[in-house]
Amino acid sequence: MRSVFDYKSKEEFEKEKAEFESYLHYVKSVDPDNYKEWFDEEVYDLYTKSKRNPHYFAQRVKPSHENISMVRVPTRCPICKRAWAMETQDNGRVAPSYLDPSVYKNIPMVKGVCHECRD
Numbered sequence: 020m021r022s023v024f025d026y027k028s029k030e031e032f033e034k035e036k037a038e039f040e041s042y043l044h045y046v047k048s049v050d051p052d053n054y055k056e057w058f059d060e061e062v063y064d065l066y067t068k069s070k071r072n073p074h075y076f077a078q079r080v081k082p083s084h085e086n087i088s089m090v091r092v093p094t095r096c097p098i099c100k101r102a103w104a105m106e107t108q109d110n111g112r113v114a115p116s117y118l119d120p121s122v123y124k125n126i127p128m129v130k131g132v133c134h135e136c137r138d
Contacts, residue, residue: 039066086101093118093126096133102126 039062046054055063093104102123106116115134 036066043067055128093123093128094133095128096129096132096136098132098136101133102128 043054043058043066046057050057075126081091095102101119102120103115105113107113108116117133
């Protein structure tokens, strides 16, 4: 097992977690009262509580603080020329919102009338 937690593929992480769980099971059977002392606290927390799990943010169901485009690809309005997308907001609602013009200014996108021009 590694002691430095760089990026790992999901398969590699699951393999290491399975190895750890087999070691943990063995140590618990040999020394049930002091089994935690056999492992580094950081490693124990990683595999039992998923702290510092490299896939933690990817496996989360709901984003905590970002507007992430999950419903539709970024779209450019042919009328006002602004980039927009349907996004899941912090409160879980799906709503149309405009994208950052400095990022999406010159990117070719699918054409679609935005929510303000449609009204």
